[in-house]
Amino acid sequence: MLSVPPDASCDLLIIAGEASGDEHAARLLEDLRNSRPDLKVAAIGGPKLRDVGADLLFDLTRHAVVGIFEVLKNYGFFKRLMSDTLDWIGKVKPQAVLFVDYPGFNLRLASSLLDQGISKKGGGEVKLLQYVSPQLWAWKPKRRFKMARTLDALGVIFPFEVETYADVDLPVRFVGHPFAREDYVPTLSYDAEAPVLLLPGSRRQPVARILPTLLDAFASVSRKRPDLCARIVSPAGEVGELAWGILKRFPEFKGKVEIFSNEKVATGCAVLTSSGTMSLACALAGIPGAIVYRAHPMTYLLARFLVKVPYLGMANILLPKSPPYPEFIQRAARPDALSKRLESCLDGNEEAKKCMEASTSLVKVLSQPADVSAADWLIQAGGFEGKSS
Numbered sequence: 001m002l003s004v005p006p007d008a009s010c011d012l013l014i015i016a017g018e019a020s021g022d023e024h025a026a027r028l029l030e031d032l033r034n035s036r037p038d039l040k041v042a043a044i045g046g047p048k049l050r051d052v053g054a055d056l057l058f059d060l061t062r063h064a065v066v067g068i069f070e071v072l073k074n075y076g077f078f079k080r081l082m083s084d085t086l087d088w089i090g091k092v093k094p095q096a097v098l099f100v101d102y103p104g105f106n107l108r109l110a111s112s113l114l115d116q117g118i119s120k121k122g123g124g125e126v127k128l129l130q131y132v133s134p135q136l137w138a139w140k141p142k143r144r145f146k147m148a149r150t151l152d153a154l155g156v157i158f159p160f161e162v163e164t165y166a167d168v169d170l171p172v173r174f175v176g177h178p179f180a181r182e183d184y185v186p187t188l189s190y191d192a193e194a195p196v197l198l199l200p201g202s203r204r205q206p207v208a209r210i211l212p213t214l215l216d217a218f219a220s221v222s223r224k225r226p227d228l229c230a231r232i233v234s235p236a237g238e239v240g241e242l243a244w245g246i247l248k249r250f251p252e253f254k255g256k257v258e259i260f261s262n263e264k265v266a267t268g269c270a271v272l273t274s275s276g277t278m279s280l281a282c283a284l285a286g287i288p289g290a291i292v293y294r295a296h297p298m299t300y301l302l303a304r305f306l307v308k309v310p311y312l313g314m315a316n317i318l319l320p321k322s323p324p325y326p327e328f329i330q331r332a333a334r335p336d337a338l339s340k341r342l343e344s345c346l347d348g349n350e351e352a353k354k355c356m357e358a359s360t361s362l363v364k365v366l367s368q369p370a371d372v373s374a375a376d377w378l379i380q381a382g383g384f385e386g387k388s389s
Helices: 019-035 047-051 068-073 075-092 103-115 143-150 159-165 204-224 238-247 277-285 297-306 314-318 335-346 350-366 374-382
Strands: 012-016 041-045 055-059 096-100 127-131 153-156 172-174 188-190 196-199 230-234 257-261 266-268 270-273 289-293 327-329
Touching: 012 019, 012 075, 012 103, 019 041, 019 047, 019 096, 019 127, 019 277, 019 374, 041 047, 041 075, 047 055, 075 103, 096 103, 096 374, 103 127, 103 143, 127 374, 143 159, 153 159, 153 374, 159 172, 188 277, 188 350, 196 204, 196 266, 196 277, 204 230, 204 238, 204 270, 204 289, 204 335, 230 238, 230 266, 238 257, 270 277, 270 335, 277 314, 277 350, 289 335, 314 350, 327 335, 335 350
Parallel strands: 012 041, 012 096, 041 055, 096 127, 127 153, 153 172, 188 266, 196 230, 196 270, 230 257, 270 289, 289 327
Antiparallel strands: none
């Protein structure tokens, strides 16, 4: 799965297993290149990391899964990838490994690197860094002890996360959220005259579970508003093909609903979105709408016992006194309920005004601190200060 050329060398290996992690890591690497263009960077990630100059060893984003039972079905694949990655790091010995979220795989890999004596804390040479914290404030809070035992430093993108590590010996810095940067070019924007946006996610399982319901909800609204159009924002590749296949079940939408690349700026008057990273992007863009999520039934039952936060959407978590989006989860994600919410977003500008106010508040909360950027943190934590620029 991963080959090691005889002359392989690497300063930094980045591991990002999901589309959002690939995007965040690519922005970080782009900034890093401006300060340290000489660094040799490899990645187990996705196309965005490749596009900014990383040597892409394997496209892990194509294999992203969510939920305990989905992971179990792919156990053989992840076991082989873990073995190959350990072998690659052991032979190449990069100066640092940067884990980007994806804790199910990354924290296990960090523990193995410690146990095999490859990492700094295991007596070896390789520093282990984490960018984007797992959501241990929501569930599995004890992971912080494993992280403190294995990692050398952690950079978080939500300010409240620093406090969640206060009782462990791990250097943690808030480095700002990529979406709140002054130079960030958003992929979403609000326009009252634009189509409705349907954002089912970037992974196969959520798209398969959520998109048909989103289309049913839109169908109900469009019968009352025949001029209304919609855009399904989707990545290319397998997920995009899946979205096309689902859309074909709705022949009445020909000319009214299009598949829109997530590489372009999508403008919408309202949105129905899954609960992932894009829901925060929607809130920052000030687009009124709702969060929709459906998981495997057993995954959902387990999550109800384990998850300790009142909301799924990050914008709602950050603004609990005035959450911008109602959440429709599992059985509550019904087409009739979603169509009613969608209509309320299309009638007048009250919901749009509320979302624009939330956007302003979110930017203030998430902006990069004055004294350190994510690239600054990585250079310091990874020990790259001595590299020539």
